Amino acid sequence: MRIFSNLMKEIKEGHFVFTGELEPEKETDLHNTIKAAEELKGYVVACNVTDNPNSMAYISSLVASYLIQERTGMEAIYQLRCTDRNAAALTSDLLGACALGIRNVLALTGDHIGLGDYAKAKPVYDLDSAQLTYMIRKMVDEGVDLYGNKIHGDVRLHVGVAANPNCEPLEAEILKLARKVEAGAEFAQTQVIYDIERVKEFFEMMRSYGIKIPVLVGIFPLKSYGVAKFFDEHIAGVHVPEELMERITKAKDEPDKQKRKEKILEINLDFFIPFLKELKRTEAAGCHIMAVGYPEIIPPLTEAVK
Amino acid sequence: MIVTKEKPIDEILEYVEPYGKILVVGCEGCTHPPRGLREARNMAMTVSMGLKLRGKSVEVRSTSIAKQCDLYNCKVALEPQIGDAEAILTMACSIGVGALSTLFPDIPVFPAQNTVFMGVEDRESDTFKEMCRACGDCLLGETFGICPIARCAKSLLNGPCGGPVDGMCEYKEYTNKCAWIEIYERAKKFNRLDLFKKLRLPRDRRLETPPRMLVGGELK
Ligand code: SF4
Ligand code: SF4
Numbered sequence: 385m386r387i388f389s390n391l392m393k394e395i396k397e398g399h400f401v402f403t404g405e406l407e408p409e410k411e412t413d414l415h416n417t418i419k420a421a422e423e424l425k426g427y428v429v430a431c432n433v434t435d436n437p438n439s440m441a442y443i444s445s446l447v448a449s450y451l452i453q454e455r456t457g458m459e460a461i462y463q464l465r466c467t468d469r470n471a472a473a474l475t476s477d478l479l480g481a482c483a484l485g486i487r488n489v490l491a492l493t494g495d496h497i498g499l500g501d502y503a504k505a506k507p508v509y510d511l512d513s514a515q516l517t518y519m520i521r522k523m524v525d526e527g528v529d530l531y532g533n534k535i536h537g538d539v540r541l542h543v544g545v546a547a548n549p550n551c552e553p554l555e556a557e558i559l560k561l562a563r564k565v566e567a568g569a570e571f572a573q574t575q576v577i578y579d580i581e582r583v584k585e586f587f588e589m590m591r592s593y594g595i596k597i598p599v600l601v602g603i604f605p606l607k608s609y610g611v612a613k614f615f616d617e618h619i620a621g622v623h624v625p626e627e628l629m630e631r632i633t634k635a636k637d638e639p640d641k642q643k644r645k646e647k648i649l650e651i652n653l654d655f656f657i658p659f660l661k662e663l664k665r666t667e668a669a670g671c672h673i674m675a676v677g678y679p680e681i682i683p684p685l686t687e688a689v690k
Numbered sequence: 691m692i693v694t695k696e697k698p699i700d701e702i703l704e705y706v707e708p709y710g711k712i713l714v715v716g717c718e719g720c721t722h723p724p725r726g727l728r729e730a731r732n733m734a735m736t737v738s739m740g741l742k743l744r745g746k747s748v749e750v751r752s753t754s755i756a757k758q759c760d761l762y763n764c765k766v767a768l769e770p771q772i773g774d775a776e777a778i779l780t781m782a783c784s785i786g787v788g789a790l791s792t793l794f795p796d797i798p799v800f801p802a803q804n805t806v807f808m809g810v811e812d813r814e815s816d817t818f819k820e821m822c823r824a825c826g827d828c829l830l831g832e833t834f835g836i837c838p839i840a841r842c843a844k845s846l847l848n849g850p851c852g853g854p855v856d857g858m859c860e861y862k863e864y865t866n867k868c869a870w871i872e873i874y875e876r877a878k879k880f881n882r883l884d885l886f887k888k889l890r891l892p893r894d895r896r897l898e899t900p901p902r903m904l905v906g907g908e909l910k
Contacts, residue, residue: 467844471892493851496843496861507844514848515892530892548852556850556874559887563848566889575852620864621855 439500465494521568691720716754758786
């Protein structure tokens with residue numbers, strides 16, 4: 385197997401890898417995203433660049449991925465979803481991504497268009513994530529598009545997929561992941577999860593079904609009481625553990641802003657360092673840290689489990 | 691059946707207002723929600739009164755035929771009743787509107803219904819549920835009677851997506867069951883997870899791209 389990216393190199397070498405997340409928005413200058421990418425450099429091997437998260441019509445993730453790589457040197461994991469593009473448009477964007485030096489792509493079905501600010505637009509889903517994965521692998525391995533037409537030039541992409549250990553029944557999710565692996569997925573990143581026991585259950589079931597794919601487990605540090613509360617109430621299917629929520633709720637009463645920040649950082653580290661240490665003992669290939677707007681957590685977190 | 695929902699009366703009146711002689715035609719095909727003779731009569735009365743309120747006196751007749759989606763049927767049953775009608779208002783689904791427009795090219799035909807979907811009826815809860823989108827290559831043999839095209843909000847072939855929570859679909863705020871979780875549950879019950887697990891490759895979208903025709907059994 386050829387290796388095109390640092391992410392895949394680190395995974396293949398068996399390092400416990402960290403990836404981060406960048407979320408460009410409805411904007412044209414990418415100032416904050418570039419700044420965030422700078423801050424994460426050296427701590428994560430690559431960063432996901434979200435594609436219309438929650439079905440909000442934002443700046444193209446392809447353009448953002450390119451500019452992030454170009455301006456900061458941070459390797460991008462270009463997220464690409466099926467909600468907004470048919471197979472032809474996906475192919476065009478993938479060819480463009482190759483030309484622009486993008487080497488990792490995360491193939492996503494994508495949130496339903498009805499969830500975001502273009503709720504009246506047409507949901508496309510000409511392909512789904514498994515079919516998109518299949519198509520990308522065809523492009524990479526055979527140098528042809530979905531219908532066998534020859535592509536001029538190398539297609540150098542690694543394809544990742546999403547998985548959700550919170551899904552109930554878990555078996556449905558595991559079998560779906562099996563399909564994506566069959567389609568050629570090379571790594572998986574999971575939805576946010578706080579329950580390490582559930583993570584172990586997930587790996588155990590993967591094992592019992594003989595599914596082999598490097599998995600980066602997703603975590604979401606909680607920057608403030610507001611973020612924690614919003615997350616707990618609005619992100620369906622994921623709950624912040626009670627104890628963690630209680631500590632953060634208490635910390636919000638600290639009147640001094642700086643002290644409050646320090647306190648919350650400490651609470652996060654108290655929770656996530658043991659979580660990561662435990663995670664390192666599982667077959668997880670790494671951790672995907674979703675800390676948009678909270679880059680300061682990443683250095684102490686990644687250093688602690690080196 | 692083809693499920694319809696009556697159009698707002700003002701929209702209907704706008705359509706037929708310019709005409710002096712209107713024929714309202716019911717359809718006894720798909721029977722629920724009913725849109726047969728009784729409904730055609732009521733509609734004729736409503737239209738006549740509505741237009742009167744707009745200061746117009748018109749002649750509105752009503753009739754009903756068995757199945758407006760059958761051209762032969764329409765010709766035999768309706769042609770003798772057209773008389774001097776200047777406009778037809780049909781109670782049928784949009785297929786009926788198309789059929790009558792084809793058959794009577796010199797008379798404008800207007801719809802009284804919005805055609806919403808093909809589905810089943812649950813009379814107890816007064817609910818109609820979309821069941822099929824006529825994709826042209828039926829998958830129900832692999833999905834235990836639950837159509838992933840019509841019942842999954844993303845029409846996925848390799849579901850579920852990352853969206854279901856407690857078996858409910860992310861679209862419409864978790865008020866509908868996730869079709870793919872249902873498919874999984876049934877496949878498991880029948881000990882056929884092999885079908886659930888199957889990787890389905892991209893479809894040939896030409897099968898579902900309009901306009902479609904079936905000529906002598908061949909899809910054109
Ligand atoms: S798969 Fe669904 S949409 Fe297609 S023919 Fe069967 S029931 Fe209809
Ligand atoms: S939650 Fe289930 S029904 Fe809804 S879009 Fe996803 S797979 Fe389809």
